[in-house]
Amino acid sequence: MKYRAFYRITVIVFMFIKFLWQIFWFRRTHRFWDESAREKWESLLVNQAKEYRKKSLELEGLLIKFGQFLSTRADLLPPVFLHELEGLVDRVEPVPPHISKEIIQKEWNGNIEDYIQDIEDQPVASASIGEVYKAYLLDGTPVAIKVQRHRVEEIFRTDFKALRIVFWILARVTSFGKKADLGALYRELVMVISKELDFQKELKHSLNFQKRYQDWEGVYVPEYYEHLSTRRVLVMEWIEGAKVTDSSFIRENGLNREQIAKRVFDLFTDQLVSAGMFHADPHSGNLMIRSDGTLVMIDFGMVGEIKQEDASNIRMMIQGFILDDYDAVIRSLEKMDFLLPHANQQKVKRLLKETADMYLAGNFEKFDQDVINQILSDVQEFVQDQPIQLPADYAFLGRASSIVIGVLTSVYPEVDLMKWGKPVIQQWVSGNDSNESIYLNVLKESAKPLLSLPRSVNQFLTDGALERAWKERYYQRKLFHQFYLFYGLLSFIVFTLSAGVAGFGYVEGLDILLYIGISVSGASLLSLLLIFIRHFRNIYLITNNRRNNSE
Structure with missing residues (x-):
């Protein structure tokens, strides 16, 4: 039926x-x-x-x-x-073997015996779309033949x-x-x-990953036999090994759990933070481990893709969080098609800011599986309640990340994701794969108040209405914020020059230059410290005033 x-x-x-x-x-x-x-x-x-x-x-x-x-x-x-x-x-009852063999013959336009010398009677795996049989080529080479299910x-x-x-x-x-x-x-x-119904696409994905990781030590993608692969049949190298989470196999072969987990971590962080394809179904059945510790990645039917433009948008979104620029966050979400057309952008922006402030106020020294699960749970609740619809690739990205975390904790329960992740994030935000890094953009944003000082002074002096408006003190503090930046920079330059003069006087034996340099550098350093204290207090007042106004 x-x-x-x-x-x-x-x-x-x-x-x-x-x-x-x-x-x-x-x-x-x-x-x-x-x-x-x-x-x-x-x-x-x-x-x-x-x-x-x-x-x-x-x-x-x-x-x-x-x-x-x-x-x-x-x-x-x-x-x-x-x-x-x-x-x-994704495991179902297998199709009768003779039906699967008929499909193979039809795809190859000839008898199976013309291409392989033997094929096992029962599949080693059976899923909703395809089944996998172990077979042997005419020269005796073992292969895995994936054949599409009957009438699928x-x-x-x-x-x-x-x-x-x-x-x-x-x-x-x-x-x-x-x-x-x-x-x-x-x-x-x-x-x-x-x-997934077209094995030619899976073959294309497989070759992409094979080329991408051909020079990675300890990582292997099987060879594929393109001349035997069709839309409904896929032939690949047979891999001897076990699931990456097979504790007995790891123990029997004397493998190091931490090294295996680190290899899995490096492999998938490379996929999840870089432009290009990523394996969207990296469960333990698709990650095998050989007796020598080599990690083997198989089954590329379900993949996602992070385009270069999307990677840049993600980076800009992170920059928006760092700079407290939630308009930039919203723009990035729009470019990535996260927000539905009827979304209330102001409401989403406010909720994003409140959520980010909540997490930034927390302590993440203990960044373990429980913390990650809580974050994922909060993200799920947030996107469910808001006018946000995840594009398929990003939904698969989240799912893949969750699966990999599960694999890592199963292989090596003591995994420290924060320790392993810091270098990756530092390299990622530095913009090695883009024209500009977040650091450069942060520097640009930080310089804006300094560059806008003359315009702010002119606006403050010429706009008499500001003296009568309720925002008077706010604008004054904003103006002082720019003054502090200017004089802080000036004090730093004076300190650097005077320290140089003191150093020159010490080397040349010129006491007067040494005394002058020490005196001026000490005064400028004290001035820089006072400016920093007053500036910090001014930023606090501006931020507090902004929050009160938003309420």
């Missing part, structure tokens, strides 16, 4: 309608959200997620991939639902129709359609999942 279009569409659409009715009835019968109502609400969502998982494994096809896709969308679903979907494993494209096309109906219902009978761009979301879903 699962191959019949009418049956599949009916089951899928009915399940979603049932979920919507349960949510509607619950909200209608629970007007007041006390602790008891919240517990019942979370219980309802958990039961719905479990039913979805069960139905996915029964029908196979798109529901499994759709569930994995939804598990990345913190902007769409509540955390309790996401948690259940995270455990949706037909099933996916049917399921896409069912989901189109579901999205149409969501857009018209729920408020969800106002928050999310469901049309764009559906197209994004079709585009992302359709890529």
Whole structure:
């Protein structure tokens, strides 16, 4: 029955309608959200997620991939639902082997015996889209043959129709359609999942990663046999090893857990902070470890991409947080298509600032898994409540980051992510892969008050209205802020020159120059200290005044 279009569409659409009715009835019968109502609400969502998982494994096809896709969308679903979907494993009952072999023969336009001498009877892995068999080429070389499941494209096309109906219902009978761009979301879903149906695309991704990491010590991407690979069949080198999280294998081969974890960390931070492709499904089944400690990365069906422009926008967004410039943060979010058209930018900007201030006020000396989980949870809650819709690549980026953290803590529970991450972040913000670094932009922004001093003086002296306006003291302090910067710079220059004079006098034995240099440098240093104290106090008053005005 699962191959019949009418049956599949009916089951899928009915399940979603049932979920919507349960949510509607619950909200209608629970007007007041006390602790008891919240517990019942979370219980309802958990039961719905479990039913979805069960139905996915029964029908196979798109529901499994759709569930994995939804598990990345913190902007769409509540955390309790996401948690259940995270455990949706892409393993299904295998297709009868003779059917898979017929597909291989059809793709190769000939008998299997013309290309391989042997193929095992049962697959070593079976997923919703493809199955993997171990085989041997004519020269005896062991290979892994990934073959597309029987009628899988037909099933996916049917399921896409069912989901189109579901999205149409969501857009018209729920408020969800106002928050999310469901049309764009559906197209994004079709585009992302359709890529996995074409093994030629996976081959292209694999070759990209192979070239990228060919010179990395301790990292390996298998060889692929392009002349045997088609749209429905993919042939690659057979890898002997175990999952990277296999403790017994690591122990038996005398491997160092910390070194393995560091290798995983370096491999994926390179992908997650740099422009280019990243592995979007880096779970332990796709990360293998050889007996010599070599890390092997496989299965590139699900990948994301960070474009150079996006990497620059992310860097500019971080710069906005550093400089307290939330207009720049909003502009970056807009360029990356994070904000929906109807988003209230002022509200989002205020919430971003409040959230950033909250974290900046905290203590991150102990930056462990619990802290990361709390941050991810807060981010999920934030994007779910706000008019933010994550593009697929960024959703997969977040999911990949979370999976890698899980792998790292499983391989090496004592992992210190802060220690390993600091050098990466320092290199990243320095702008090695861009024309300008954050440091240079920070310097530019810091110089703006100094460069605008003459204009500010003229404005203050000529605009008599400022003396009568309620902002008088604010503008005065802002003016003094620029004066402090100017005289601080001047004091620093005088200190440097006088120290040079003192040094010259000491070397040449000229006491008068030595005494003058020491005296002037001491005075200028004292002046610089006083200016710093007054400047710090002035910044505090300006900031406090800004917050009071915003309230």
